[in-house]
Amino acid sequence: MTDTTAAATTTSGAIAAGLATITTEGAVLDTWYPAPRLDEAPGSAGTERLSPEQAAELLGEHAAGAVGPDPARGVEVVAVRTVISGLAENPLDAHDVYLRLHLLSHRLVRPHGLSLEGIFGLLANVAWTSAGPVPVDRVEQARLAVRAAGGHLAVTSVDKFPRMTDYVTPPGVRIGDADRVRLGAHLATGTTVMHEGFVNFNAGTLGVSMVEGRISAGVVVGDGSDIGGGASIMGTLSGGGKEVVSIGERCLLGAQAGIGISLGDDCVVEAGLYVTAGTRVTLPDGSVVKARELSGAHNLLFRRNSTTGAVEALQRTGAWGGLNAALHQHN
């Protein structure tokens, strides 16, 4: 796993061997790729099943014990090798999508560095359980089978994406609640995601950050920025939003604040203030602009004037204090 996040050239592809969970009807529930890699000339796209010898060679001697049918869950685990010929091309199937999500979480590709077009149609909805992925219509059968063996089936989520840490556990990060980070999140070294924080797929941090709020799909947060408790960064997957928001370096999004425009570097949003693209913002000279006109500007403080109620953007002076180094340097 590299830590430099080679900005993926969109011409490159990827190759990985992995273990896939497949239902008796042939639906792919997941594929885990322990060591994916980028490749400039990977060959033709697609996924092939591996022979036991190939699986041992590419995944290690323990692969043999990890494959085979699991009647309790109604699935079979198979060893596969997946090739993506070009990351700019759209994903072909669920194996391909899983490899792309792994590339992001392994920090081999930054958010927006590959196509994720159509992924919701390619991914199965899965019950993510303590016994592994289970088809949603087989949960009760799996629960009984696990109980019959003296166990207890925990279902942590029912979703198209598993939590990242069950597939990729990047070094140099802290995550208070693993359920809050989906596979496909990109967490740079020095990032801490506290329990209230959330990081979606194709989104995340590019440097040291404190994340106590929500980083929506497509959003990237620059080095040195702090996303305060319960803060919201608007996404574009639902609700009509069109602008993919980014947060620059050394920004502070205050607790319970929200932002629907991009922030440049060294910006602060007051705790509790939600700045949407259409918010009318008063500037120091008294003029009023829509917040979208300030999108990406550096060094601004957004606040709601507590005597007039007007949202104001002020040129920032001084520092908000920055991140507490002690919370990040030992990640």
Ligand SMILES: CC(C)(COP(=O)(O)OP(=O)(O)OC[C@H]1O[C@@H](n2cnc3c(N)ncnc32)[C@H](O)[C@@H]1OP(=O)(O)O)[C@@H](O)C(=O)NCCC(=O)NCCSC(=O)CCC(=O)O
């Ligand atoms: C907006 C700021 C940045 C302002 O702070 P500053 O330190 O820059 O300024 P200040 O010293 O408070 O104020 C400077 C001057 O501006 C005035 N002033 C300040 N805010 C004002 C407002 N809203 N309207 C009108 N005037 C205002 C002050 O009275 C003062 O005036 P004079 O000059 O006349 O004296 C702050 O209030 C804020 O919201 N910070 C965010 C902190 C945060 O949320 N961190 C994330 C923690 S996350 C967390 O804690 C987790 C908890 C959780 O889960 O919720």
Ligand SMILES: O=C(O)C1=N[C@H](C(=O)O)CCC1
């Ligand atoms: O990184 C941590 O750990 C943090 N802890 C604080 C707490 O426990 O309240 C909040 C900020 C980050």
Ligand SMILES: [Mg+2]
């Ligand atoms: Mg939990």
